Amino acid sequence: MKKFVIVFLSLLFISGCSSRIELAPTPLPYVTPSLETPEFWIDKLENPDQIILNQEEINELNAKTFERISSLVKVMKIDTFISSKKLATILQRELAQVISKKRYRYSGFPFSTDFYERLEEKIAIQDTAGIIPVNFGLTIKRTSVRLLPTQEIGMRKPKDFELNRFQYTSLIPFEPVAVLYFSKDRDWAYIQSYFVRGWVPVTDIAIGGREKIKKYIQEQPFLVIKDIRVNLYGDRYLESFITSLPMGTRVQLLKEELDIFKVKILVRKLDGMLDFEEGFLKKDNSVCKGYLPYTQRNALNQVFKALSMSYDWGGMRGTTDCSGYALQVYLCFGIILPRNSRAQLKTGIKVASFNRWTSEVKRLKALDRAIPGATILGFPGHIMLYLGKYNGRHYIIHNIRAFRKRRWFVDDVEYIGKVVVSDLSLGKHSKRRSLLQRLTSIRYLGK
Secondary structure, eight states: OHHHHHHHHHHHHHHHTSOOEEEOOSSOTTOOGGGGSHHHHHTTOSOTTSEEEOHHHHHHHHHHHHHHOTTOOOGGGSOSEEEHHHHHHHHHHHHHHHHTSOOBOTTSSBOOHHHHHHHHHHHOOSOTTSEEEOEEEEESSOEEEESSSOOOOOBSSTTOTTOOTTEEEEEOTTOEEEEEEEOTTSSEEEEEOSSOEEEEEGGGEEEEOHHHHHHHHHOSSEEEEOSSEEEEESSTTSOSEEEEEETTOEEEEEEEOSSEEEEEEEEEOTTSBEEEEEEEEEOSTTEEESSOOEEHHHHHHHHHHTTTOBBOGGGTTSSBOHHHHHHHHHHTTTOOOOSSHHHHTTSSEEEEEOOTTOOHHHHHHHHTTOOTTSEEEEETTEEEEEEEEETTEEEEEEEEEEEEEEETTEEEEEEEEEEEEEETTTTTTSTTOOHHHHOOEEEESOO
């Protein structure tokens, strides 16, 4: 009997020391189905239809964002030539940064030296004493931006398929880019968008003159996609599918008809140059003419359109991660956000900032000043959108991969992998601490 008890206690101890990965139950703790609707939060507001910022004020906010965040670039003002020596230095530095970190391929084996040598040859600039002409283009569909000109998956550890470390981010359709360079095989273009620089497949962009592209992105009137994705068709009967346009995409309106919108779409000719054709969108509540008025009602309605949308690191599978989700929501109002969490937490007006030793009391008092629908909060690595306070708890909506939950001597990983509503106690008692305890910044996108 004594031996049995010892064995039982040993097994119990071992099980308590082994971390597990489990699927988190949804709704999450302290969340009921009613809290997962925009109406619940809108009904708590005094004046949900008051304009937070008009379009002129949004333009001013965008200008301040560009001034404050040095990584943001005004694409249409980039020089028409770049020093080949400068570009070669940039490309070599970026490649060296990737090589310095051990990465695993889909097979589970680490990348070989030969793999990186082939890539180096693919991107090498032969003449470093001259200049390279800069082309300007537009994305013709949603496209991935990669650290390297390859479709390979680069994982930090074997079988970690969700986190492709060769993936920077993604660009929505009809996004202006400066094309700085082409790979040796001409399959990849090294581009600069307003928030990211990296490699995209050549077939996903169309080249045009600076003035032609500038005219397109300034044309009026235009439509904005409100839903997570809306189908674009090549005929007025909506039978010839072209592509899906994600939330925040801006497309030029040619004509409004009884049940459809005729729009101006971008196409890539055989020579890679830009051309325009007609496309058609269903005329319903999934699109709006011009930017949405920036109100709390509209903002809360937008954030809930993505409820249950799957988590997607860098947008490599067609949806978004946490910061990409925030970016696309606010694009519907014409608000420009940077791409990563650190930069996003420098936008707007500072409500509060915290360090590791800030008390929970101070954090909660600061959250009492947050404006639902117009406040982003988070810490480096994660962005959340503020919903409001209910039953003494502050709630957020966010695209989250997982959180940690304490069990005995270890942290279990509770996998979510989608957009959810939660309060800020997620992760409480774990080694990483709760979302509330990890908060570093609260920012108001208003005046």
